[in-house]
Amino acid sequence: MITFIKTLHTVIWVIMTLSVCYIGYSVARMHFDILFYISFFLIMTESMVIAINAWKCPLTNVARKYTEEKTANFDIYLPEFIAHYNKEIFSIILCAIVVFYLYNLIK
DSSP states (O other), X not given: OHHHHHHHHHHHHHHHHHHHHHHHHHXXXXXXXXXXXXXXXXXXXXXXXXXXXXXXXXXXXXXXXXXXXXXXXXXXXXXXXXHHTHHHHHHHHHHHHHHHHHHHHHO
């Protein structure tokens, strides 16, 4: 079961990462199509779910039931550093995208 959870969590992480990349790409081009809005919706939904769940992914809580492992990447196939600082890394990237968007609006 832990393998299934890690795989699912990793697939979701890849989709969210691609969404962030597409949001950045759209902002760089200042072209907002349906894929941008889908990506934006996914990121906003994920952010709300994580905020509601005490800043943890719900899959992390599920995975804890199936392993005693304590490393940051026990529930996902990512290097431990990225798993540990995932929220911080993507928060910085998203903030940079917002700043770039605002810069483009006022220039």
